[in-house]
Each structure stands twice: as structure tokens, then as C-alpha cells.
Amino acid sequence: xxxxxxxxxxxxxxxxxxxxxxxxxxxxxxxxxxxxxxxxxxxxxxxxxxxxxxxxxxxxxxxxxxxxxxxxxxxxxxxxxxxxxxxxxxxxxxxxxxxxxxxxxxxxxxxxxxxxxxxxxxxxxxxxxxxxxxxxxxxxxxxxxxxxxxxxxxxxxxxxxxxxxxxxxxxxxxxxxxxxxxxxxxxxxxxxxxxxxxxxxxxxxxxxxxxxxxxxx
Amino acid sequence: xxxxxxxxxxxxxxxxxxxxxxxxxxxxxxxxxxxxxxxxxxxxxxxxxxxxxxxxxxxxxxxxxxxxxxxxxxxxxxxxxxxxxxxxxxxxxxxxxxxxxxxxxxxxxxxxxxxxxxxxxxxxxxxxxxxxxxxxxxxxxxxxxxxxxxxxxxxxxxxxxxxxxxxxxxxxxxxxxxxxxxxxxxxxxxxxxxxxxxxxxxxxxxxxxxxxxxxxxxxxxxxxxxxxxxxxxxxxxxxxxxxxxxxxxxxxxxxxxxxxxxxxxxxxxxxxxxxxxxxxxxxxxxxxxxxxxxxxxxxxxxxxxxxxxxxxxxxxxxxxxxxxxxxxxxxxxxxxxxxxxxxxxxxxxxxxxxxxxxxxxxxxxxxxxxxxxxxxxxxxxxxxxxxxxxxxxxxxxxxxxxxxxxxxxxxxxxxxxxxxxxxxxxxxxxxxxxxxxxxxxxxxxxxxxxxxxxxxxxxxxxxxxxxxxxxxxxxxxxxxxxxxxxxxxxxxxxxxxxxxxxxxxxxxxxxxxxxxxxxxxxxxxxxxxxxx
Numbered sequence: 001x002x003x004x005x006x007x008x009x010x011x012x013x014x015x016x017x018x019x020x021x022x023x024x025x026x027x028x029x030x031x032x033x034x035x036x037x038x039x040x041x042x043x044x045x046x047x048x049x050x051x052x053x054x055x056x057x058x059x060x061x062x063x064x065x066x067x068x069x070x071x072x073x074x075x076x077x078x079x080x081x082x083x084x085x086x087x088x089x090x091x092x093x094x095x096x097x098x099x100x101x102x103x104x105x106x107x108x109x110x111x112x113x114x115x116x117x118x119x120x121x122x123x124x125x126x127x128x129x130x131x132x133x134x135x136x137x138x139x140x141x142x143x144x145x146x147x148x149x150x151x152x153x154x155x156x157x158x159x160x161x162x163x164x165x166x167x168x169x170x171x172x173x174x175x176x177x178x179x180x181x182x183x184x185x186x187x188x189x190x191x192x193x194x195x196x197x198x199x200x201x202x203x204x205x206x207x208x209x210x211x212x213x214x215x216x217x
Numbered sequence: 218x219x220x221x222x223x224x225x226x227x228x229x230x231x232x233x234x235x236x237x238x239x240x241x242x243x244x245x246x247x248x249x250x251x252x253x254x255x256x257x258x259x260x261x262x263x264x265x266x267x268x269x270x271x272x273x274x275x276x277x278x279x280x281x282x283x284x285x286x287x288x289x290x291x292x293x294x295x296x297x298x299x300x301x302x303x304x305x306x307x308x309x310x311x312x313x314x315x316x317x318x319x320x321x322x323x324x325x326x327x328x329x330x331x332x333x334x335x336x337x338x339x340x341x342x343x344x345x346x347x348x349x350x351x352x353x354x355x356x357x358x359x360x361x362x363x364x365x366x367x368x369x370x371x372x373x374x375x376x377x378x379x380x381x382x383x384x385x386x387x388x389x390x391x392x393x394x395x396x397x398x399x400x401x402x403x404x405x406x407x408x409x410x411x412x413x414x415x416x417x418x419x420x421x422x423x424x425x426x427x428x429x430x431x432x433x434x435x436x437x438x439x440x441x442x443x444x445x446x447x448x449x450x451x452x453x454x455x456x457x458x459x460x461x462x463x464x465x466x467x468x469x470x471x472x473x474x475x476x477x478x479x480x481x482x483x484x485x486x487x488x489x490x491x492x493x494x495x496x497x498x499x500x501x502x503x504x505x506x507x508x509x510x511x512x513x514x515x516x517x518x519x520x521x522x523x524x525x526x527x528x529x530x531x532x533x534x535x536x537x538x539x540x541x542x543x544x545x546x547x548x549x550x551x552x553x554x555x556x557x558x559x560x561x562x563x564x565x566x567x568x569x570x571x572x573x574x575x576x577x578x579x580x581x582x583x584x585x586x587x588x589x590x591x592x593x594x595x596x597x598x599x600x601x602x603x604x605x606x607x608x609x610x611x612x613x614x615x616x617x618x619x620x621x622x623x624x625x626x627x628x629x630x631x632x633x634x635x636x637x638x639x640x641x642x643x644x645x646x647x648x649x650x651x652x653x654x655x656x657x658x659x660x661x662x663x664x665x666x667x668x669x670x671x672x673x674x675x676x677x678x679x680x681x682x683x684x685x686x687x688x689x690x691x692x693x694x695x696x697x698x699x700x701x702x703x704x705x706x707x708x709x710x711x712x713x714x715x716x717x718x719x720x721x722x723x724x725x726x727x728x729x730x731x732x733x734x735x736x737x738x739x740x741x742x743x744x745x746x747x748x749x
Contacts, residue, residue, distance in 0.1 A: 074584045094273055100283060139584060178578040178588070180273075187574060190589050191596040193539070206417055206540040207377050 048168050050101025057103050058093045059110070066110045067092055067173075069128035073135040074174060075181050080189045083181050091180045105172035112169050116142055142166055143174070223249040223446070224744055226467060226481035228453045228496070230254075231306025232726060233712040233733040234487030235432035235439070236352065240737025242444035246744060249479060250436070250445065251469050253452035253488075254302035255279055259433065266418065266425040275423045276310055279303045285624045286491075290614065290635040292678065294522060299680035300489055304449050305433035307489070308726070310422045312543060313429045315355040315403040316723035317346045317731075319562065320365045321553045322607075325719045329558045331640075332610050333519075333718040336690045336699040339365055342731055349730035350401075353430040354409045357401030363549035364398075373406045375399035376415075381536035381569030382546040385600055389658035390548065397546045400566065403430035403726075404543065421542030451477065454628055456484065456500040456509055456709070464509070464709045470626060483708045483740065487733070490520070490682040490715040494616045495631045497686070510696050510703035510711075516686065517617055519610035521720040522635060523681040526645050527603040528652040529572060530661025535597040538569035551651060552722060561607040561644035562722035565651065568601045600661050604648030605679065607722040611636050616685050635678075645676055681725050686715040701736045712736050 059067065071083035096103040113127040116138045124130055127138065143166065181187045188194075225241055227234045230252040238248045257279050269275035280303050284296040301307045320339035325332040343366070350357075351372050358375035359367055376399060378387065390397050404421070405414045405428045415428040427434065439445035450472040459465045466480045486493045494517045498508040508516050548565040572580065574596055583591050608614075614636050618629035656663055689695025692704035697716050703709045712733045714725045742748040 074588075076585055078586050078589055080589070091273065094277070098274070098277060098281070098283075136585060143584075174584065175579045178584070179575040182574040182578045182592070187578075188539075190592055191574060192593075206537075207380050207383065209380060209535075209537055 048164070048171050050099075050172065051104060052100050054101050054104050056097050056100055058097055059103070059106055063107060063110045064089055064092065065128040066113055066126065067106060067177075069130070069135060070109070070113060070173075071177055071181070073132065073139055074177055075187075076132060081186055083177070084186075087181070087184065087186070088177070091177070095176065095180075102172065102176070105168060108165065109169045109173040112142070112165055113138065143170060221480065221482055223247045223479075223481050225249070225483045225485060225740065226251065226479050227485040227487055228252075228467060229306065229486070229488035229492070229713070230304045230432065230436055230447065231487065231489065231713070232308050232353075232432045233729050234485065235305070235435040236349075236730055236733040237485055237487065237710075237712055237737040237740065238439050238445055239352070239435045240734060241741055241744075242439045242442045244741045244745075246444060246741065248439070248445050249481065250304075250447045251451040251453050251467065251479065252302075252304050252306075252447065252449050253492075254304055254306075254449060256304040256447065256449040259427070259437075262423060262425045262427070265423045266420050269420050269423045274298065276301060276303070279309070282625065285622060285630045287619045287622050287630065287632045288635075289632065291637045292522075292524075292635050292676070294633045294635060294678050294680075294682075296491075296680070300491075304436060304447060305431050308431040309433070311431075311726065312421060312724075313402040313404045314724040315350065315353055315357075315401050315727040315730075316564075317365055317367070317401075318721040318723055318725075318728050319549075319553050321557065322562065322719050322721035331558065333687070333689070335718050336688055342728075342735070343368055345731035345735045346727060348734050349727050352435070352734070353403035353727070353730060354405050354412060355401050355403050355727070356399075356406040358399045361398040361549060362396065363552055371401065373409055376402070376404075376406050376541075376543075376545055379538075379541065379545045379569065381538060381600060382567055384534065384536060385532055385659045385661075386546060386567045386655075389655055389660075392658050393654060395548050395550055395655065397548050397567075400543070400545060400547045401727075402543060404428055415541075417541045419540060419542045452626075453488070453496060454499060454626070456486075456496065458500075458502070458505060458509060458706060461504070462705070462707045464706055483710070483744075485710045485712060485736075485740070487712045490685055490713060491616055491631050491633065493711055493713060493715045494520075494685040495618065495629075498616075498618050499628060505705075510686070510705045510709060512705050513693050513695060515694060516696055518612050518615045519684040519687050519718070520614045520616050520633065520635065521608045521610055521683040521717070522678045523605050523720065523722060523724075524608060524637070524641060524645060524676045525603055525605045525679045526649055526676045527601050528649060528656055528663060528667055529599050529601040530656040530659070530663040530667065531595065531598050532600050532659060532661050533598070536569040536600065538597055538599075539573070544568045544570075551648075559640070559643060560647050561609070561640055563607075563644060563648045563651075564605045564722045565648070565655075566603050566605075568603065569597070569599065570601075572599055572601070600656065600659055602652040602655050604645070604652055605722050606641060606644040606648055607720055608635075608637065608641050610684050610687070610719055611638070614684075637676075642674055645674060681714070681720070683714040683717040683720040683725055686711045687718045688716040689718065700739045701732065710736060710740065 068085045068088045071088040075083040096106055117127040117130055118125040120138050121134050224246040225248050227250045230250045241248050265275045280301050286296050288294050301309050323335040323339050326334045355371055356373035357371035359370055405412050407414050413426050413428055451469040453467045453469045455468040456464050457466045464484045466478050469477050471477050497510055500509045544566050546567050552562045581591055615634050617632050619632040622630040624630050686696040688697050697703050697711050701710050714729050
């Protein structure tokens with residue numbers, strides 16, 4: 001900064017730097033004392049939101065096939081069963097029919113997955129036509145960096161226009177399916193709760209470790 | 218009463234309305250309840266439980282209409298799934314926590330210069346708390362040095378601490394000198410008054426056997442007397458006051474279309490805090506331009522919520538959570554401290570069930586077999602501590618009618634404006650510091666994103682809506698008198714948490730129940746001519 005066109009002298013510069021530094025420190029301290037969150041508003045503004053005015057309804061059969069295939073990729077069989085088509089259909093139909101905002105999100109997810117499928121396997125341009133392995137590749141292409149749990153990447157992705165569709169797909173469709181499945185008996189079976197939910201047999205069984213719990217026949 | 222079919226018309230059938238009705242019909246009074254929600258067959262409870270375990274909203278068939286509201290202020294409320302329009306109200310899906318408020322909550326202004334004093338003291342309300350515990354069948358254990366005094370034991374013994382509490386919480390709290398105690402809950406630990414004992418189905422928000430109390434239990438008893446009539450799907454949209462000091466009729470929407478009208482000598486408004494305020498505002502007329510019972514200008518004001526925040530950490534040993542649907546231990550040690558003037562009341566609870574399997578899956582960023590492996594590795598090794606804090610009643614925190622938003626029937630939707638201040642934020646911060654000490658003493662490893670909550674001041678409203686029709690002696694500063702009769706209208710009473718002058722930090726249902734029993738008793742005495 002110059003004063004009346006003259007170069008800033010060293011002492012004036014140091015004084016200015018000191019004043020600005022002190023003012024900045026005071027401002028930061030003030031914000032901290034008052035628990036003000038300067039970035040909270042920005043974060044809230046960037047967070048994806050459901051359109052509460054959107055119409056409700058159910059997916060077309062063709063669209064549902066893509067979501068069922070997504071369910072199979074998200075929750076595959078291994079030593080315990082994965083997501084079955086009947087569960088996915090019932091769960092998603094209820095979600096989109098009852099909760100405003102979910103129907104367009106599920107439709108957008110179908111479009112996103114089908115577009116990505118066409119790139120991975122041009123001969124099979126629909127996501128539900130892919131093999132399980134190819135479906136996994138599509139997921140890896142779209143969301144692969146999430147698995148590395150990079151919170152910074154998620155934050156950056158939110159503000160990139162190209163990332164917003166993926167962000168919405170993750171937040172409103174993938175998290176929804178995962179959350180729903182892992183509330184079901186099949187989901188609980190993944191962690192060994194073959195009896196959940198249900199009567200432990202002895203009402204006090206919850207006070208003991210699982211392996212000594214008396215189980216009903 | 219001469220010229221009327223019913224002695225009293227109650228609007229709303231949650232715990233408040235049900236207990237007022239109970240008090241009246243047992244004394245031979247004829248009562249009509251109008252409720253906006255549906256009646257459902259209790260034998261469907263097992264089916265609803267199955268919906269819950271399928272990951273579906275269990276109560277959707279009972280309360281299918283979406284919530285329509287707006288929210289402004291420093292913090293937003295969330296009403297979706299938090300209230301239930303059904304005969305029996307929100308007790309169908311509540312958690313059953315049945316706390317007495319602390320004696321200091323009733324004298325906040327006298328003791329600390331904050332908020333307002335209640336016009337009734339804890340000592341006056343104590344017998345009604347005891348009766349409410351008996352009616353709801355509360356299980357608990359006396360002797361908590363940080364709770365208010367009680368005149369007798371709980372009706373049912375407390376549930377024992379869960380495995381997680383015994384294994385890690387109790388040793389950690391003992392080490393820190395923090396006392397923990399069983400949570401009082403309206404859930405039978407033994408068979409009680411024709412209801413079975415809890416057998417730990419683990420799906421408490423739809424107790425399939427009614428070991429957990431719900432208000433429909435009292436409503437069914439009332440109907441059995443022949444003195445109670447319930448009209449479900451009758452949403453009251455207007456109270457008419459064609460004389461200066463009396464409500465003359467209630468107009469309600471009929472399920473098949475059109476409206477119905479009920480005239481009664483006495484009306485009791487028991488329609489949940491927000492809806493009770495809204496109905497009084499919707500009933501504005503040239504004689505009552507600011508809404509009914511609003512000569513003080515305080516209708517809708519001093520609205521409050523409870524705010525919660527939590528911390529979770531990973532422990533070394535598995536804790537086998539989710540084998541019951543409720544938490545078993547709390548600490549009230551920091552509820553009423555010498556610092557209450559600066560740091561509000563707080564209640565700490567512990568849970569090995571958070572994060573749930575769903576939350577872990579959602580937050581992991583993983584999918585497929587990798588997610589399944591991750592869940593097998595980490596599930597059940599988490600311990601969470603949660604703190605609930607009080608919100609002070611503020612003039613600017615209020616419920617009004619939204620000027621633009623309309624519900625499905627074309628009536629103005631509620632707008633909830635909440636203001637949190639330094640008091641609440643300081644309390645949340647202090648609460649989190651306490652949680653951190655406890656988790657560290659439990660040798661829990663707290664991940665970075667949990668620690669980040671300290672910077673974010675993360676908090677959640679927990680749908681304990683209070684205030685807006687507050688109780689007071691001065692008609693210039695309150696809506697109802699200590700008997701819960703409105704200052705302006707001689708035959709209109711308001712029950713429920715809307716009348717709370719302060720909210721403390723404990724779940725409000727038992728206080729709602731105690732006040733409802735007291736109001737019912739007063740009403741009965743008036744009807745019998747024993748009171749003016």
C-alpha cells in the first residue's frame with residue numbers, strides 16, 4: 001500500500017501489519033468466544049436438499065430394474081444374503097410414493113447409472129444389464145474416492161457442478177438404500193444378529209454378552 | 218349438563234387429552250374427544266413392528282399425511298416423523314422416558330434471574346407426578362441424589378443397566394466421580410395393570426405388546442365406561458367465541474368432506490404444542506383479532522425445544538448393543554449446578570447403540586462386500602454419550618401462521634421461529650466437554666469427525682415442543698392461569714407442554730401427564746360445583 005503515491009516505508013508497513021494482525025486475531029478470538037461459525041452458513045447452503053414440492057409416485061418398471069441392480073451391487077451376497085429384489089421394490093416404492101422429493105432423486109440416479117453403464121460397457125448400455133463386476137466398476141468410477149474416506153474430497157466435490165449429481169445420488173439414493181437394508185433382519189444378520197429383532201427369551205439377556213444369551217427356539 | 222350431549226369437549230387425544238378424559242369419565246362425566254388422526258386396531262401392532270424391522274416407517278399407514286410447516290431463526294425445527302396424528306397421539310411412537318422436572322426448573326427466575334417462574338411449585342405438583350407415574354406404569358429407582366425429591370417409590374422396579382453400561386460406562390463414571398442412575402421409563406419391568414412386562418423385542422417405537430405405555434390404553438378404558446366418545450379423523454379448524462368470554466363451538470373437518478360442529482359447555486385444547494397454538498391463531502375473529510386467548514399478546518411466544526448433541530468413540534471390546542430398544546442409564550449430576558445462571562440444565566445418557574448399523578453403513582463411504590466386512594469389524598464397538606440441554610424461553614422464539622404456506626385443506630401452516638443464544642451454546646459446549654471426559658475415561662477412541670463437532674457446535678432439536686401458551690398468574694404476560702384455564706375465556710382450558718413457562722432439560726411427557734391429571738381434577742371439581 002502506498003501513501004499519496006509514495007512507496008510505503010518499512011516502519012509504516014510494520015505498523016500497518018501489526019494493526020491488521022491484531023485486528024484479525026481479535027476478530028478470530030471474538031468469533032471463537034461467541035461460538036460463531038463463519039462457514040456453517042456456507043456448508044448449509046451447499047448441502048443438497050430434497051425438493052419438498054416435487055410430486056410423489058413410483059418408478060416405472062424399467063427404472064426399478066436399474067435400482068434393483070444397484071441394490072445388488074451395494075449389498076451383494078457373501079456369507080450372508082444381500083438385498084433381494086422384492087425388498088428393494090417394496091422399500092423404494094414406499095419411499096418415492098410417500099416422501100416428497102425422493103421420486104426425482106431416484107429417477108436422476110437411474111439416469112446417472114445408465115449413462116455411466118454405457119461408458120463402461122457400450123454393448124450393454126443399461127446399468128441393470130451389467131454383470132455384478134461391471135456394476136462394481138461403474139460404482140468405482142462414480143464414487144470410488146469415497147471409499148478412501150477423504151472428507152476433503154467430499155467437500156470439494158460438493159461445490160463442483162459435475163459432482164453435484166453424484167452427490168445427490170449418493171446422499172438420497174445410495175445412503176437411503178444402505179440405511180434401509182441395514183435396518184432389516186437380513187441387514188442385522190450381517191453382524192451375527194440372527195435373532196434381531198425378537199424376544200431374547202430372557203428379558204434380562206441384554207445385560208449379558210451375546211454368546212451367553214439364552215435364545216428362543 | 219343441560220342442553221348439551223357432553224359435559225366437556227377435548228381436542229386432541231394424546232397423553233394430555235387422554236388423562237383429562239380419564240379423570241372426568243371416571244367421575245361419571247360425559248366427554249367427547251375430537252382427534253385429527255385415525256383410530257387403529259391395537260392388534261395391528263405386530264404388523265407395524267414388522268414394518269419397522271423392514272426399514273419402513275412403521276406408522277405410515279396410521280398417519281399418512283406429510284407435515285406442512287416452515288421454520289426460521291437461528292436453528293430449524295424438524296417435524297417430519299416427530300409428531301403423530303392418531304388417536305393416542307405421539308405416545309404411539311415415543312421412547313417412554315418419564316422424567317420429573319427438577320424443582321429448580323419451576324423457579325428459574327427466582328433462583329437464577331432467567332426465564333420465568335411457574336405459578337405452581339414442584340412441591341405442589343409432586344402428588345400429581347406420583348399419580349402420573351402410577352397411571353403410565355413407570356419403572357425406575359429412587360435415591361438419585363441429583364433428581365428432585367419424591368414421596369414414594371416408583372410403581373415398577375428399574376430395568377437393570379445394559380451390558381455396555383456395566384462394562385464400560387459405570388467404571389468410567391466411577392473413576393470420574395460421576396453418578397449414574399437407571400432411566401425412569403413408562404415401560405413395564407414387570408406385569409402391571411393388565412399390561413405385560415417388556416420382553417426386549419428391541420423395537421420400542423412400536424411396542425408390539427404394549428409393555429410401553431401409550432395413551433390409547435387410557436382411551437380404551439374411558440370408552441369402556443360408556444362416558445367417553447371419540448371422534449377420529451375430526452380435525453378441528455376453528456373455535457368460535459360468540460360471547461365475550463366463552464368458546465361456543467368447535468368446527469371440524471369430516472373425513473368424507475364437509476364440516477361438523479360441536480357445542481359444549483367446556484372445551485379443553487390438547488392438540489400438541491404447535492397445533493394448539495395454531496388452532497387458537499386460526500380462530501382469530503374481529504372480536505379476537507390476534508387469535509383466541511391472546512389478550513396478552515404472548516400466544517405463540519416463549520416457544521422452546523430441547524437440544525441434543527453427542528459424541529461417540531470406538532472401544533476395544535464388543536458391547537453387543539441393540540438387544541433392547543432403549544437406553545438404561547443417565548446422569549443428572551450436571552442438571553442443576555451452582556453455575557446454572559451461565560450454564561443451563563443438562564441430562565446425559567449413554568448408548569451402545571449409536572451409531573446404529575444403518576448409520577455406520579451410511580457414514581462409511583463404502584459399499585458392497587467391503588462395507589459388509591467393515592460392519593462386521595466395527596459394529597458393536599461404539600459407545601455414545603448424548604447430552605440434552607435446556608433452551609430458555611424467549612419472546613422472539615414463537616409459533617405463528619405462515620403467511621403463504623397452506624396445508625392440504627387450505628389452512629395456514631405453522632411457522633416456527635427459534636432463537637438460540639449464548640446460554641444454550643455455552644451449555645452445549647460444556648456438555649460436550651463432559652461427554653469427552655467420560656468417553657476418554659472409558660478408553661474410547663474418538664475419531665476426528667466426532668471431535669470436529671466441538672468446532673461445529675453441532676446440535677439437534679429433539680421434538681420436545683414446549684411453551685407458546687404459557688401458564689402464569691398475570692393475564693398480561695401469560696395465556697393460561699395455574700389451573701390451565703385461559704385468562705380470556707372462562708370455559709377454555711389448555712393442557713400439554715404448550716403451557717410450560719420453562720422447559721428444563723428432561724423429557725416433558727410426565728410433566729404433561731401430571732398437569733393433565735391436575736387439570737382434570739380441577740375441572741371435575743368445577744363441574745361438581747366444588748370450585749368457582
